[in-house]
Amino acid sequence: xxxxEVLPTYGWSQALADLGQISPIATLLGFMLFAIVADLxxxxxxxxxxxxxIAVTGLAYSLGTAAYRWLYEQGGPAYSGMATGxxxxxxxxxxxxxxxxxxxxxxxxxxxKRGMREGEFHILMLGSIIxxxxxxxxTSLVTVFLGLELLSIALYIASGFARDDNRSQExxxxxxxxxxxxxxxxxxxxxxxxxxxxTTLIPEIAKQVSGTxxxxxxxxxxxxxxxxxxxxxxxxxxxxxxxxxxxxxxPIPVTAFMSVGTKAAAFAMIIRVFAxxxxxxxxxxxxxxxxxxxxxxxxxxxxxxxQSSLKRLLAYSGVAQAGYVLIGxxxxxxxxxxxxxxxxxxxxFMNFGAFAVVTLLAGPDGDRDRLSDLSGLYRRNxxxxxxxxxxxxxxxxxxxxVGFFGKLFLFTAGVSxxxxxxxxxxxxxxxxxxxxxxxxxxxxxxxxxRAEPLRASPSSTLAIVLSGVLSVALGLYPTTLLVAAQFGxxxxxxx
Amino acid sequence: MSTFDAGGSQLDxxxxxxxxxxxxxLGTVGVLVRRNPxxxxxxxxxxxxxxxxxxxxxxxxxxxxxxxLFALMSMTVAAAxxxxxxxxxxxxxxxxxxxxxxxxxxxxx
Numbered sequence: 341x342x343x344x345e346v347l348p349t350y351g352w353s354q355a356l357a358d359l360g361q362i363s364p365i366a367t368l369l370g371f372m373l374f375a376i377v378a379d380l381x382x383x384x385x386x387x388x389x390x391x392x393x394i395a396v397t398g399l400a401y402s403l404g405t406a407a408y409r410w411l412y413e414q415g416g417p418a419y420s421g422m423a424t425g426x427x428x429x430x431x432x433x434x435x436x437x438x439x440x441x442x443x444x445x446x447x448x449x450x451x452x453k454r455g456m457r458e459g460e461f462h463i464l465m466l467g468s469i470i471x472x473x474x475x476x477x478x479t480s481l482v483t484v485f486l487g488l489e490l491l492s493i494a495l496y497i498a499s500g501f502a503r504d505d506n507r508s509q510e511x512x513x514x515x516x517x518x519x520x521x522x523x524x525x526x527x528x529x530x531x532x533x534x535x536x537x538x539t540t541l542i543p544e545i546a547k548q549v550s551g552t553x554x555x556x557x558x559x560x561x562x563x564x565x566x567x568x569x570x571x572x573x574x575x576x577x578x579x580x581x582x583x584x585x586x587x588x589x590x591p592i593p594v595t596a597f598m599s600v601g602t603k604a605a606a607f608a609m610i611i612r613v614f615a616x617x618x619x620x621x622x623x624x625x626x627x628x629x630x631x632x633x634x635x636x637x638x639x640x641x642x643x644x645x646x647q648s649s650l651k652r653l654l655a656y657s658g659v660a661q662a663g664y665v666l667i668g669x670x671x672x673x674x675x676x677x678x679x680x681x682x683x684x685x686x687x688x689f690m691n692f693g694a695f696a697v698v699t700l701l702a703g704p705d706g707d708r709d710r711l712s713d714l715s716g717l718y719r720r721n722x723x724x725x726x727x728x729x730x731x732x733x734x735x736x737x738x739x740x741x742v743g744f745f746g747k748l749f750l751f752t753a754g755v756s757x758x759x760x761x762x763x764x765x766x767x768x769x770x771x772x773x774x775x776x777x778x779x780x781x782x783x784x785x786x787x788x789x790r791a792e793p794l795r796a797s798p799s800s801t802l803a804i805v806l807s808g809v810l811s812v813a814l815g816l817y818p819t820t821l822l823v824a825a826q827f828g829x830x831x832x833x834x835x
Numbered sequence: 836m837s838t839f840d841a842g843g844s845q846l847d848x849x850x851x852x853x854x855x856x857x858x859x860x861l862g863t864v865g866v867l868v869r870r871n872p873x874x875x876x877x878x879x880x881x882x883x884x885x886x887x888x889x890x891x892x893x894x895x896x897x898x899x900x901x902x903x904l905f906a907l908m909s910m911t912v913a914a915a916x917x918x919x920x921x922x923x924x925x926x927x928x929x930x931x932x933x934x935x936x937x938x939x940x941x942x943x944x
Contacts, residue, residue, distance in 0.1 A: 485912070497922075509923070513923055513924065516920050520879040520920065521882075528859055528882065534905065539899070540902075
């Protein structure tokens with residue numbers, strides 16, 4: 341078949357329909373290119389504010405487009421089945437766009453305080469968000485790999501963004517070497533799955549594998565290799581070693597962004613590939629993920645206890661949280677996947693909020709993220725102390741915060757799918773986690789320590805207050821978000 | 836069609852897969868045992884190219900172009916990753932001498 345024969349079958353109407361399916365991504369891509377041009381032509385003094393405004397506008401447009409399509413349009417496959425605009429993709433588009441707006445809001449004053457270039461930073465964040473959205477929309481192994489690399493490469497640069505800071509450079513190098521290693525595993529696993537199934541389109545793989553290829557050793561090896569690579573990306577134990585170092589070294593807004601964003605994107609990828617492409621091999625990958633989930637919960641929670649740096653503590657807490665979310669993925673079905681989507685969405689507010697409060701403490705010389713740096717926070721800025729308390733209690737899973745309901749949904753799904761031992765382990769480990777989350781609150785409410793007021797810029801305050809309010813409000817009224825999560829899980833919810 | 840016709844002699848696909856597997860394992864071992872960050876980056880490239888070879892071999896065997904498309908895409912990505920990786924390493928070498936990844940150990944706890 342020559343190109344001239346193929347082209348007439350791909351007309352304008354098809355092109356527009358395909359573009360419509362991925363319009364949240366296309367919109368953001370347009371704004372990112374616009375931001376690059378603006379960064380070139382605008383004089384340096386006004387550059388940073390303008391690029392930040394373009395980034396926020398683009399993210400808001402993308403969010404609006406996703407919300408509109410969610411409400412009024414029918415999602416379906418695009419680009420010969422390489423991508424899709426279904427409700428699962430749109431749910432994650434909304435999540436990533438919201439996360440992007442919060443990140444821009446807290447990073448503006450932080451970058452100014454530390455004297456870092458702002459234009460490039462927002463452009464890198466937009467690139468990474470586009471990668472995450474591509475990942476959530478991918479229905480082909482090729483698209484999954486491209487999305488994964490787009491998000492990772494932008495974050496390698498972002499974590500080394502404080503170029504004069506040795507720790508930031510070290511974080512970038514470690515993230516790059518470990519991330520590249522994980523990507524190679526993913527790619528080799530995908531190559532083996534392609535060889536066994538004869539196609540890279542995930543829905544086609546599901547059809548092929550249900551037939552003859554199910555006992556193929558190539559397929560099993562491919563699943564294991566992809567599983568290892570994915571576990572690296574969600575920072576699940578025993579593949580989590582890079583997480584604390586990278587989280588600690590990277591500038592805090594980047595840490596806040598990737599602690600939520602990469603995790604959500606990697607879970608979207610796991611659901612797309614495993615639940616979407618290999619439903620007939622569920623026992624195999626469920627066993628693998630159950631092992632990873634159990635290790636993550638134990639290692640993450642136990643290692644977090646001894647940390648003195650808040651960034652490292654939250655990194656290990658993130659490892660543990662990845663374990664909880666994996667329970668929902670393993671349980672699968674409508675209840676399990678809806679619980680995963682609900683948890684990932686609310687995790688954004690509580691975890692991002694906690695990092696955002698630490699962002700305020702940063703000085704021109706670097707991040708101040710030791711637990712002792714928090715001391716006397718309530719005398720320095722009492723609203724931030726109250727919000728920090730909400731975030732920590734939510735991460736620990738106290739009612740009526742979102743963390744409690746998120747865990748409740750995940751654990752219920754786990755029990756009803758027959759993984760009682762995993763849920764019991766998760767409950768024991770949640771009790772352990774209360775210790776270190778409350779340990780963070782001790783310096784916050786202590787009467788000693790620094791007393792000079794802590795100033796917060798309006799945009800940071802807005803982002804942190806919004807996260808705090810939603811961390812409670814979505815717990816008091818979980819129904820709307822839960823229904824949205826169920827709708828988002830529909831493509832893989834099964835009967 | 837499970838064989839390659841190379842100048843009259845037939846070569847089974849499994850030889851290509853075996854070569855790729857050996858390259859991949861060499862790369863993995865290299866990443867795990869070598870200490871120079873540049874060499875580690877090269878080993879990662881070796882692993883990616885082993886995966887590419889697997890893709891192309893399967894593509895030929897299956898008479899299906901998707902694998903070749905995938906290999907082209909991943910070569911582009913590997914180039915981008917190499918560029919960013921070298922840039923980060925050069926930036927580190929400018930500030931300090933880091934011939935050994937064990938020197939990059941300020942972050943721990």
